Amino acid sequence: MENKNTGSTKPTNFIREIIEEDLRTGKHTKIHTRFPPEPNGYLHIGHTKSICLNFGLAEDYNGLCNLRFDDTNPTKEEIEYVESIKEDIKWLGFDWGDREYYASDYFDQLYEYAIKLIKKGKAYVDSLSGEEIKEYRGAPTEAGKESSYRNRLIEENLDLFERMKAGEFKDGEYVLRAKIDMTSPNMNMRDPIIYRIRHESHHRTGDKWCIYPMYDWAHGQSDSIEGITHSLCTLEFENHRPLYDWFIEALDIYHPQQIEFARLNVSYTVMSKRKLLELVEEGYVNSWDDPRMPTISGLRRRGYTPESIRNFSEKSGIVKRNSVVDLALLEHSIREDLNKKAKRVLSVLNPLKVVIENYPDEKVEELEAINNPEDSSKGTRKLPFAKTIYIEKDDFREDPPKKFFRLAPGKEVRLRYAYIIKCEEVIKDPKTGEVIELRCSYDPETKSGTGSSNKKVKGTIHWVSAEHAIDAEVRLYDRLFTVEDPLGEKDKDFKDFINPDSLEIIKHSKLEPSLSNAEKGERFQFERLGYFCLDSVDASRDRLVFNRIVRLRDSWSKIEKEQQGQK
RNA sequence: UGUCCCGUGGUGUAAUUGGCAACACGUCGCACUCUGGAUGCGAAGAGUCCAGGUUCGAACCCUGGCGGGACAACCA
Numbered sequence: 001m002e003n004k005n006t007g008s009t010k011p012t013n014f015i016r017e018i019i020e021e022d023l024r025t026g027k028h029t030k031i032h033t034r035f036p037p038e039p040n041g042y043l044h045i046g047h048t049k050s051i052c053l054n055f056g057l058a059e060d061y062n063g064l065c066n067l068r069f070d071d072t073n074p075t076k077e078e079i080e081y082v083e084s085i086k087e088d089i090k091w092l093g094f095d096w097g098d099r100e101y102y103a104s105d106y107f108d109q110l111y112e113y114a115i116k117l118i119k120k121g122k123a124y125v126d127s128l129s130g131e132e133i134k135e136y137r138g139a140p141t142e143a144g145k146e147s148s149y150r151n152r153l154i155e156e157n158l159d160l161f162e163r164m165k166a167g168e169f170k171d172g173e174y175v176l177r178a179k180i181d182m183t184s185p186n187m188n189m190r191d192p193i194i195y196r197i198r199h200e201s202h203h204r205t206g207d208k209w210c211i212y213p214m215y216d217w218a219h220g221q222s223d224s225i226e227g228i229t230h231s232l233c234t235l236e237f238e239n240h241r242p243l244y245d246w247f248i249e250a251l252d253i254y255h256p257q258q259i260e261f262a263r264l265n266v267s268y269t270v271m272s273k274r275k276l277l278e279l280v281e282e283g284y285v286n287s288w289d290d291p292r293m294p295t296i297s298g299l300r301r302r303g304y305t306p307e308s309i310r311n312f313s314e315k316s317g318i319v320k321r322n323s324v325v326d327l328a329l330l331e332h333s334i335r336e337d338l339n340k341k342a343k344r345v346l347s348v349l350n351p352l353k354v355v356i357e358n359y360p361d362e363k364v365e366e367l368e369a370i371n372n373p374e375d376s377s378k379g380t381r382k383l384p385f386a387k388t389i390y391i392e393k394d395d396f397r398e399d400p401p402k403k404f405f406r407l408a409p410g411k412e413v414r415l416r417y418a419y420i421i422k423c424e425e426v427i428k429d430p431k432t433g434e435v436i437e438l439r440c441s442y443d444p445e446t447k448s449g450t451g452s453s454n455k456k457v458k459g460t461i462h463w464v465s466a467e468h469a470i471d472a473e474v475r476l477y478d479r480l481f482t483v484e485d486p487l488g489e490k491d492k493d494f495k496d497f498i499n500p501d502s503l504e505i506i507k508h509s510k511l512e513p514s515l516s517n518a519e520k521g522e523r524f525q526f527e528r529l530g531y532f533c534l535d536s537v538d539a540s541r542d543r544l545v546f547n548r549i550v551r552l553r554d555s556w557s558k559i560e561k562e563q564q565g566q567k
Numbered sequence: 568u569g570u571c572c573c574g575u576g577g578u579g580u581a582a583u584u585g586g587c588a589a590c591a592c593g594u595c596g597c598a599c600u601c602u603g604g605a606u607g608c609g610a611a612g613a614g615u616c617c618a619g620g621u622u623c624g625a626a627c628c629c630u631g632g633c634g635g636g637a638c639a640a641c642c643a
Contacts, residue, residue: 011580011590038643073642130641139639141569175641185570187638196641215643238572239638260572262636267578315591317580319573322636326578329592339605346602374605405603414601448601460601527602556603558594 010060013318015053015259019061019230028229031063035089035096036103036219036233038070039081039203041273043088045294045309045330049264052313054232055094066226067096071104072218074202082203088296093306103218104204106225110213111165113221113251114176114195118157122250123194124150125160126177133175136182137190143183144190150179164197167210171197176211180246188243192216220244223256231256234263235320264316265324267484269294270494284498285480289537291547292480292502302477303523303533303549305341308334327479331550338523338531338549343371343378346416346462347511347526349474351390353437353466356421359387364465367417367448381514385418388466390510391438392528395461398426398435403559405459407438414460416527420446420453462527469510472544474532476504515544528552 010016022028033054037043043051058065067089071077089096117123126149128136138144152160164174176195184190194217201207223231231244238260248255265271270279271294279285285292291302299309312333316325346369365385372378391407400408407413412422425439445453480502486494518524520536530551539545 013580036643040643070643076642133641134639137639139569142639143569144639172641187570190639193641198641212641214641219643235572236637237643239570242571262573315579319580321573323579326592329579332592335604344602344604373602403603416601418601420601457601459603462602525602525604528604529602530604552602552604554603559603 010056010314011317014320015057015230015232015261015318018257018259019057022229023061030229031057031061032066032227032229033058033063033232034066034068034101034223034226034228036068036070036222037085038073038076039078039085040073040076041081041277042288043085043296044271044273044276045266045269045296045299046264046271048092048296048309048313049316049318050232050234051089051092051094052310053261053318055089055096056310056314057230057232063229064099065094065096066099066101066228068101068103068222068226070215070219070222071102071202071204072213072215074198074200074212077203079203084297088300091296091300091306092309101222101226102204103213103222104202106218106222107205107209107213109225110218110221111211113253114161114213114217115158117178117194117250118161118176119154120250121154121179123157123176123178124152125157125164125174126150126191126193127174130172133193137187138182140185140187146182147177147191150191161195164195164211165209167199169197171199173197178243178247178250180243186239186242188216188240189246192243216240216243217247220247220256220258221251221253223258224248224251224254227254228256231258233258233260235260235322260320261318262320262322264313265322266294266327266330267324268327268479268481268486270481270486275494278495279480282495284495291475291477291535294480301536302547303521303531304334305337305523308337311337324485334531334550335553338525340374341372342523342525342531344369344373344525344527345512345515346383346464347472347474347509347515347529347532348390348392348462348464348469349476349506349509349526349529350393351464351508351510352393352396352435354389354391354421354440354463355437356387356389356440356442357424358441361387363387364468365418369417383417383512384465384468385415386465386467389415389463390466390469391415391461391463396423396435396438401560401563403556403563405457405556406461407459412455412457414446414457415463416460417448418463419443419448420455420457462529464510464512466510468513470513470516470544472509472511472515472546474506474509474546474548475535476506476548478502478504509546511544518544523549525552 035054055065126147128147175193177191180189182190195211198212199210241258244258289297289301312330366382367385368380369383395406397408407423414420419442421440421442427437429436481497482499483497486497518534523533531549532546535545535547
């Protein structure tokens, strides 16, 4: 279903309906959203949903989207994360203009709001210990009880709160709490803490403050200060909405609307910051931007395009129901994008030497190859062809199974852009029996593009000229986990399901010579193999390192798997 | 034993707000192909968690169940 009001081709969803209703009724004339990350870790694919939603909505409805760092907890947050988050959002293609905000920008205002709340008799300073507060809070099914300090005089509260701010007390000695209802069935309403003492310097405000606001106190009021119309967050904040509304109403300030949606989950991976950290710290992956990581920086290094990630996010939809999107959809998104864009090249990952016996010894032909069959404007390039070439080990079988259309003893196959060759002889290592070389003949009449032969063969394989090929390291990445839901089994640790084959390194692959000019981050389709990207970290002028982004769809592997299953 | 939210093919979403359950991914065929890619065509697969009710008519409204999720950090 297309969105008729905006001319957008994006699918509609319940949030767009709310926005369109608000625009139609005149509740708002312009929408204003925000993306509010906490700078305590790297962004991952799950965050892209919120980023695309908030920035995308603003784009589509001609509104604005702020970037606001939710930096209310100095013990966990660091400037390093602020920088990486900004880089990732920019890379995804979104722009917050000059509206880069921080909850800490509002600490003064938030403090004033707290005083206002105290004066209204709706907040009090509590002297209970952390343990006691927890005890008094009760449980979801049993009411809590009121603190003995709950009915302090307003003046006393004001005095104590000011002294909290002045640094007269130790961490944990006092807290400021809202006075709501200790018997509320909603735990969030049981006199939530709104300020705590933390003698800790903050990455932006330095040592100005030793009291810091809690999320609930900071978030809604920050939304209000910025004039946010639709404050979109994930489902776990549903139970916080009554509190969000209570604060805003108690303060009698502009009231943004909080709307919750389900967060994005993807099969065969984990998304929590803590678990990702575990993978990094315990060495299961090499870094936060390891190409196997679901972090934005990992996906970027792997070779994913921003467009593919945005399309993926679009396709996975916005609803209020928890779900797990198939990794196959992400893979489809990147294939779809790169099929249109990526230059085709011939690369042999696991080389098998082939000598074409009836081809002249010294002869080298320059064959014309198409750069992108989906886009003729990308032109053609020259490919050197000579007597000795490499083909993929997988493309030869001494004892070919049914439906194997590639090379085998006595069989013919087409070399892409070159000739049809026939396998005349198989040379093996006398000790191991391993096939180390093939002797073939070629048919000069079958040169590509000449049409001088009517010979047809079922298979076409890729190859490189042995003397012209360049060496490269190729890193074959695969899904990080072997099961759809690594967190699914309670008795097992998610790390037990790590795919031991998530990375296979091939040190000496043979690539066509044009690849020596590849730039860091440049993406290619290695024909018949997959999409690859020159690694932006480990590659250098004299060392090529390619990452496999994703395999091509491969109907042969399915046939083969099925055949093996039958045996 | 509370409050809030949510149940539609294998997966993710849609259904003009009460009118023959649609699309995408995946799967399986066929065609085409100098990439077993791409592309084109086609198929299978849900009767909408269950049971009642309202209605000419219910995925949608009502009632009651069942199932899943969230909530007891001085985290966000």
